[in-house]
Amino acid sequence: MPLQVENAYAAVSLYLNAVLQPGAGYGHVDGCGTVVGDSTSSIECRVSTGVVRHDGDLVGVSTQDIALQPGDPQHPRKDLIYVDRFGDVRAKQGRAAAAVPSDRSGWQTWVPAPPSLTGVDGVAIAVVNVPPGATESGDLSNSTDILDLRVPDTSGILNTRSSDPPQEDLTKSQFWHNTTTDKIHWYSSESDEIRALDDSPVTSFTGSATKVLENFDDSISDNWRGGDSSFEYSTPAFEGSASALWDGPGYTTDWSLPDDGLPQYVDIGDTANLAVYPLADTKRIDLAICKDEDDAQRDIRARLDFEGGRVETVRVDENQTETLGSSSVSASADTWYILEIDYDGGGKGVHPSRLWSTSGSSKDSILAENAAPTKDTTYRGRGVGVHVAVAGRIDRLTKTR
Incomplete structure (x- = not known):
């Protein structure tokens, strides 16, 4: 059984474990796609014919249907689908819980979390979201309720021009790259069979375009750098039950870097969005990206200068600030806005920023924009920070990508 990552971060540990499996001799080789079945009397999923590697051996999988337990009356649940060492498809049931974010469903939520791989001697191939009250296959959707966990196992690939396996000992299942056909082949010692894999590259991403990094409904100290925060929680909220509030006499800055606790981080090509709510005595609110690797204040920010009536793209270097772009704006206190910045949206080191008005819990229209701020490649980190x-x-x- 491969090394397991603890399920302390349940929403991500399962996917990380799936990535780690091939290195320990567990992974997906061919086929084994999971779709919703057609049963009207139970929740049924169908796994197609394929091959997995289990503890280093290639295992054939026939087309199989797997029945899941009915959905919880009130909350969704995520179940793990995996293949055991005999090629049988099995399911490990998750625990039902209220969805987070509450306005999303299926793989767009990180709560409820799927069950961990702990104790599972098999190859993870899918996570199935079971909606509240679901009793039959028709209650599930392939597009929103099936999350593919198949991680290609290319361990042990060799180069050879032979159409036969590169080793004379055919008692061992193996992969190799056949340069004559320019395809990846696999040989199963169990069935004494050679097959070529479909090596067509993936050219597009069809997942959710917007990823929630933090909704501030839970204790902020659990996420931002794993320590205490100066923010408190209170209403009104842009989304959820509460918003993070700073009302001290000075300012506060909170950062999170990769591995600190946020589920994801802003990367090149992404647009970061933060709902901001100035109060009567607010001076400014910043959304920061591209942090220097140390803990000093060195970063690139989108800034709502509420006191000065401007939206800016700025570079902050300890106590010095350089304005890279600025636009006038008329913003009101006690109103929700969206502060936004593009990581390299105008080219490397060019980070356009803007302020949106809001309608309900969504963007409305652009109030001010710095479409072509001055290029600055000083900081290229991947942290996310807020400054009030x-x-x-x-x-x-x-x-958003």
Whole structure:
């Protein structure tokens, strides 16, 4: 059984374990796609014919249907689908819980979390979201309720021009790259069979375009750098039950870097969005990206200068600030806005920023924009930070690709 990552971060540990499996001799080789079945009397999923590697051996899988337990009356649940060492498809049931974010479903939520791989001697191939009250296959959707966990296992690939396996000992299942056909082949010692894999590259991403990084409904100390925060929680909220509030006499800055606790981080090509709510005495609210690797204040920010009536793209270097782009804006206190910045949206080191008005819990229209700020490649980190001077609320941090 491969090394297991603890399920302390349940929403991500399962996917990380799936990635780690091939290195330990567990992984997906061919086929084994999972789709919703057609049963009207139970929740049924169908796994297609294929091959997996289990503890280093290639195992054939025939087309099989797997029945899941009915959905919880109130909350969704995520079940793990895997293949055991005999090629049998099995399911490990997850625990039902209220969805987070509450306005999303299926693989767009990180709560409820799927069960961990702990104790599972098999190859993970899919996570199935079971909606509340589901009793039959028709209650599930392939597009929103099936998350593919198949991680290609290319361990042990060799180069050879032979149409036969590169080793004379055919008692061992193996992969190799056949340069004559320019395809990856696999040989199963169990069935004494050679097959070529479909090596067509993936050219597009069809997952969710917007990812929620933080919704501030839970204790912020559990996420931002794993320590205490100066923010408190109170209403009103842009989304959810509460927003993070700073109302001290000075300012506060909170950062999170990769591995600190946020489920994802802003990367090149992403747009970061933060709901901001200035109060009467707010001076400014910043959304920061591209942090220097140390802990000093060195970063690139989108800034709502509420006191000065501007939206800016700025570079902050400890106590010095350089304005890279600025636009005038008329913003009101006690109103939700979306502060936004593009990581390299105008080219390397060019980070356009803008302020949106909001309608309900979504964007409405652009109030001010710095479409072509000055190029600055000083900082190229991947952290995310927020800065509030004197007072203000923040909520729902997302990234969009």
